[in-house]
Amino acid sequence: MAFLFPLSTFLLPAGGEYGDVRASFDEAKLNAYLAKSVPAVKAPVTIKQFKSNPTYFLTDARTVSIQTAHQVEREYTMLAAxxxxxxRPTTAPEARVPVPQVFxxxxxxxVIGTPFYIMEFLEGRIFTDMSMPxxxxxxxxxxxxxxxxxxGALSSLDPKDVGLEILIKSLSKVSLAQAAVKDIDTGEPVGxxxxWRELIGWYxxxxxxxxxxxxRIVHGDYKLDNLIFHPTENRVIGILDWELCTLGSPLADLGNLTQPWVFDLADVGTLMVGFKNNPGAEPISLExxxxxxxxxxxxxYPIVEIGFARSWMLFRLSVIMQGIAARRARGQASSEQAHLYASFFNVLGRLARGxxxxxxxxxxxxxxL
Structure with a gap:
């Protein structure tokens, strides 16, 4: 999910435009809660909503964000820890993991009809296109x-050192359930x-x-457009979107970040950014x-297990795309591109094997392919 981005400071469009609040909730109750329970926020606040997700932009004497989406408790726990x-005074500057402060x-x-958390506003740049044109x-x-x-700082952090325990979900069970969903019009299963069976067995x-x-702590969706960069310096100041975080091998995040080097434009078309067999497109070599x-x-170096990690994260992405196909089959997909993603999960499965x-x-x- 995108968070808060002041568009005037961006080098690139950020997908963070906001406007009037679409969802209805009691703003008076929210302001009463803030006045009583959140001294970091001076009520009353003005409220705007981002156009692409259920994140709200609150403004008072300082600027913060309110996050109201699934897994907010998990995200808050991770960010706070x-x-x-x-x-800590004992944490070296290079060991710090850049995250926004949560309040x-x-x-x-x-209060507003759903759990929520409030976090710091980070002014910076978001690059939504991995090729950074x-x-x-x-x-x-x-x-x-x-x-x-x-x-690397996140991958080096021992979760026991920050008191984190997170449950891990089984992708294989999720995928089987999605495969069985039948299209409401044709009656055909998603498939x-x-x-799938060969890959699961190999993994x-x-x-x-x-x-x-x-x-280690695994972010779960570590990629360029989930990072905020300093407005003028080329360094990360915030890692966002922790709803898929879990515990496991840190190589999963490295495999996810470097997926563009696996994607060939001949395979992924316009749905993904691909650097493979695309001379001059890559911003830096994978090595x-x-x-x-x-x-x-x-x-x-080299990392022996990186092939597993890259394949696994592609397989995981194929399961996510399969989920879009299942929602579309039920008539529940709202995205205009749902039909494109719905037909893409098998391509990703073949790429994972590749x-x-x-x-x-x-x-x-x-x-x-």
Whole structure:
């Protein structure tokens, strides 16, 4: 989800435009709650809503955001724990994980009808296109290196050190349920992801040895457009959108961040940014990114398990796309591009297998994308 972005400071469009509040809730109750429970916010506040998601822009003497979406409790817990870790005098500057400060979590649905939390406003830049068109090459390179350094700091953080315990969901069960959903018009099931059974079997038999890094905090959707960069400096000042966070191998986030280097435009068309077989498009070499990650996390290069991580995150994305297909089959998908994403999950399944083929883990398939 996008958060708060002052458009006047952006080098690129950020997708963060906001306007009048669409959802109806009692603003008087909210202001009463803020006056009583949140000294960091001076009520009354003016309220605007972002056009693309259920995030609200609150303005008083200072600027903050109110987040009202699914998994807000999980996001708040994660952000609060990391911010407390950053604030310790014993935490070195390079070890800090850039996140916005959160002020309060309200689980009382009587206030505005849903749980919400309030967080700090971070003024900066969001790059919604991973290729960063129109941005000088050196700026692109520095931003991507900063993204890897911020991830390296997160990957180096021991969750036990910040008191975090998070449940892990099973993607395989989710995918099976989605595959069985039938189209309300045709009666045809959504169907399994191409190569689903083979991939699940391979993943279960080849899990990375987490003893090398220890179980770490996994953001779950670590990518360029979930990062806020300083308005003028090419460094990350905030990692957003923690609703998919969990515990596991930190390589999952590195695999997710570097997906554009796996995507070929011939396969993904306009739905994804692809640097593979696209001369001049990549902002930095994949090797440079992985070497920087290894430097920050103090592990040897090359990363043996990165093929697993990249394939797994592509498979995970295919399950998400399959979910869109299932919602569309039920007539519940509202996005204008839902039909495009709904037909894309099998392409991603084949790409997930292709990564394992390229790494030599599976034999080359004759099937074409």
């Amino acid at each position: 990391i911010h407390n870790y950053n604030s 309060v979590l309200c689980e009382d649905k009587e 129109g941005v000088p090459l050196e700026v692109r390179r520095e931003c991507w290196l900063s993204a890897v350094r911020a991830l 399994e992801i191409t190569g 279960e038999s080849n899990l990375p040895d987490e003893r090398k890094t220890g179980v 440079d990114l992985e070497r920087e990650y290894c430097r920050v996390t103090r592990q040897p 990564v394992l083929e390229d790494e030599g883990y599976l034999p080359k398939s004759r099937a074409k």
